[in-house]
Amino acid sequence: MIAAFVATALAAATGAPLAVYTDWIAGCDKGPNCRTVSLQPEAGSGNSPAADGALLISIARGHLPDAPFVVVIRPRERERTIAAMSLDGIPIDLEGQAGHFMIEFSSSQARGIIEKFVAGQVLSAASSNGAPIGSASMTGIAAALAHIEREQNQDRQGIGSAPLELPPAPKAKPARLHASELARRLRHDPCLSDTVMLQHAVPRYQPPPRYVRLDRHATMLILHDSCTGDNAETRLVLLDNRGRARQLPFEPEIADPQIDLGHDAEISVQNAWWDDGNRLLWTHSLDRPAGDCGDQSAYAWAGDRFVMVYHAKMTVCRGTPDFIVTYRRDVVRRAEP
Template sequence: MGDLKEFGDWVVGCDNHRACHATSLPEERPDGSLEGPIGDGTLSVSIKALPAPRSAPVVQMALVGEADRRAAARIAGIAIDGRNLGIPVSGSDGLVNLDAVASQKIVDAARIASRIALIDDKGQDIASASLRGWRAAASYIDAEQYRTGTVSSMAAPGDRRWDYSIAPPIPPRPTIVVQPPSPRPPVILSDDDLKALRALDPCQRYTQMSAQEPPRFFRLDADQTLLILPTSCGGYNPLRMPFVIDESGDAREAEFWPYPGNNMANRPELPDLDWSEEERRLVSFGRGRGLADCGEVSEFVWVDGKFRLVHFASMYPCRGSYDYITTYRLDVRQLGEAETDDAQLPGDSGD
């Protein structure tokens, strides 16, 4: 999985299919620096780019932090270094989505600039962000997507045409097929049955506190139930242990398929573990600090008796951005009941 790269007040990353995402960061200045802040830190700017020729960057902007939410209804335009770009926008909810033409105009104007702002109809700033480091982040995207020196370069357009003679086609992305949910209720273990599993709590030996949350059970398929067992490891990264229970009530530690960068040779530590019934995914959110303005999000689906990673996003450094960047993803397709085979569940009469 790709790492994130920090350039000035921007951070950028690309996924396993060369789709890239750069986002602005609230500014930091070292102690004693004579350089003041460029933006006011209340605007987040996200720029995403696909690796395919003829695709355009996508820009999204949002009010964040201490932004005046009442001013969101007054958003009327975008300015770079004080120059109104003439892009009509509205943002009553504090979120500004731009079409391909407007997005490209911003990318072009931001190459040699220091500041971007949302403005009202009088040209006054509503929220602003620093562009320091954006051009370097754009150069990184160019290199990852074979744009460097081409007319479609985001950092420094050249003369060469950007086509598939330069940019290899996007690698095929495997589709992970997930079985539909079973109508059966999950297998529930008694407190006596849970006692041996609670003994695996890695923090119990260091504390007299017991886990504050109840265990939770979710049906995975016709034969298996997921148990998410809380531990006494608390704080802003509560550790919860996943187990898989068969129909007879026997439980084992959940297993995970290896993925790039992790052969899963050791038991994974998955903080703040939860199950999304709607998406049929096991989700882990590891916070880098309590503010959750940095950390990692991992999403797994249940495939052939193990959990498989299908999405990973992160944000580093810890500088007040919540625009997590995806660096690994697989396509997932959940089968409908009509697509499953005709095998009956144990106990079904077939009538």
């Protein structure tokens, strides 16, 4: 019963599910800001033309009524640059962007290129010496764009969340655990056992613990486990100003499935890091080593709990690292009194 409630609440908080249309996937946040990206065609499906999926296409449009489309095209391999493109063998004008890694079209240029995509089958790119860089299938793009149109034409008055008010950025130094207590927690790193080491052949390296002052009353301790796999575990502990530990609270109605309510006042999350500039806690869960599917979330400290302010995901593992944002919440930081 509780699990069903949390799953339903998470779905409501992080937006509508992504929708797959053959070789394209589309989704929106609550804005709704929407995006569709190309996918690697499924081998042997018989539904797609001969495209290798090594060319990545993203088409996005903001939530305002007059927001333009933005089309971004790039190779999957970052060291390649695009010198020429063609759609079903017909050259595409790159608008002076030949030789760039990323080709971008916006406003009227974007509308023109989208109309060509809808009428075509395969977009191909080549390097300056004529060598192929990759191609993308247009099968499903019309349905994906129709999905965006439907989402943005809905009456969304009142949908969304009010800006989240955050406490002032703290100036005090973080609280700290007693050295013996920190050492005890570090010894609990599950990756340091000989069994784990033999099974996964990972180095015996444990990143140093990090203390982050959240506000005048709270500090977060970040303990990175030493396993170096695709989803490295990170343990989080909340400390008061006397160094006493308790469990870090997260907003209950948007509880992330990455969060594991553990023992010893620790929360275990995957691939977590602290963004000093924006003061956000990020988590990133990968569904496979290629990094082309999974979830990414960001949380802001609201004075008594972490609240999700960003969520992006890719629900199919088909070659694109371009996760689609399904939830975004503005934040407002209070000034010092």
